[in-house]
Each structure stands twice: as C-alpha cells, then as structure tokens.
Amino acid sequence: MTGRAHRDSEADRIWQMLVGLVWETRGEWRRKVSEATALPFSRVRILWRLVDEPKTLTQLAVSTSDAPATTVAVNDLEDRGLVERHPHPDNRRAKLVSLTPAGRRLIESARRTVRDDAPPAVQQLSKTDLAHLRRILERISSSER
Incomplete structure (x- = not known):
C-alpha cells in the first residue's frame, strides 16, 4: 500500500468514527427539537438554514434534500406562516425564502428550550x-x- 493510499484509508476510518459519533448522539436531540416545535425535524432544519439570511429554493434543496421535497416542505412552512417567499432581486426566475417573525420566534424558542x-x-x-x-x-x- 502506498503512503497516499494508507493515509486515505486512515482518513476514511477517522471520518467514519466522526460520522458515527454524530449520528449516534443526534436522534434524541432531533426528537426533542421536533417535540418543542411541533414540526418534523426536516422542517426545522429548513428554518435553521434561513436564520442568517434568505435563500432560494435551490440553495435550500442543496443543503437539505432534493428539490421536490424541499418545495413541499417550504409550502408547508409557508402555510403555517413560518416562512415567506419574495422575488429575488437579481434573478427574476428565482424566489427568496425567508423567515417570518413567527418562524424566527419558533427557532429562538427551540434553541432556548432544547439543549444541545x-x-x-x-x-x-x-x-x-x-x-x-x-x-x-x-x-x-x-x-x-
């Protein structure tokens, strides 16, 4: 085995250890977040992605799941009054999704309620x-x- 292949193999093993640690410890936290918000965690994850700035549906889809599922989730969040869509200032074909005040309050409440x-x-x-x-x-x- 070459030095490069050996290093890659060790890096892969360490990466799998990190991923395993995170996966093994997140289930309970995700459940608590869902209980605190009364939303599926997939919806909460989208809200968190919008805390710092609005994003397009494409940006949300890249960071969360696939485009159709993201559209369904954003539609649901919009129906609940937690996000809103606005025209993108630089791209007429795109819409920006942003948190409403209610969406921001929900995320702030979850952060205060559920320890991480x-x-x-x-x-x-x-x-x-x-x-x-x-x-x-x-x-x-x-x-x-």
Whole structure:
C-alpha cells in the first residue's frame, strides 16, 4: 500500500468514527427539537438554514434534500406562516425564502428550550485535547469553504 493510499484509508476510518459519533448522539436531540416545535425535524432544519439570511429554493434543496421535497416542505412552512417567499432581486426566475417573525420566534424558542450539549465523551476531554480538536476542525472547516 502506498503512503497516499494508507493515509486515505486512515482518513476514511477517522471520518467514519466522526460520522458515527454524530449520528449516534443526534436522534434524541432531533426528537426533542421536533417535540418543542411541533414540526418534523426536516422542517426545522429548513428554518435553521434561513436564520442568517434568505435563500432560494435551490440553495435550500442543496443543503437539505432534493428539490421536490424541499418545495413541499417550504409550502408547508409557508402555510403555517413560518416562512415567506419574495422575488429575488437579481434573478427574476428565482424566489427568496425567508423567515417570518413567527418562524424566527419558533427557532429562538427551540434553541432556548432544547439543549444541545456535547456528548459526555467530548465533555470529558482535557483542555489540551479540546484545543487540538478545535484547531483540527477549524482547519477542516476552512478548507471546505
């Protein structure tokens, strides 16, 4: 095995460990978020994507699921008064989806109500290990942008 292939294999194993850790710890949190908002988590995820700025349906579809499912979800959220669509200022064919005040209140309430603490294994890391982990994750995050 070449050095490159060995490194890739180790990177893949570490990635799978990270993904497994996240997947194993998110189910309960997602259930609590859905209970707090009375919405399926897929709808809440769309609302969260809109907190910082409006997005087009295409942008939402890329970051959440496929286009038809995103359209159905946005229609539902619009019917509930949580999002609204406006013409895109630079693209006549696109609509921007943004949070309504009610949608923003719902997300703020969920954030206050449902804690999103790190799992115990992460909380038990030393300050040095946490600093290393932060540095590594920031490096990975900045290279993905």
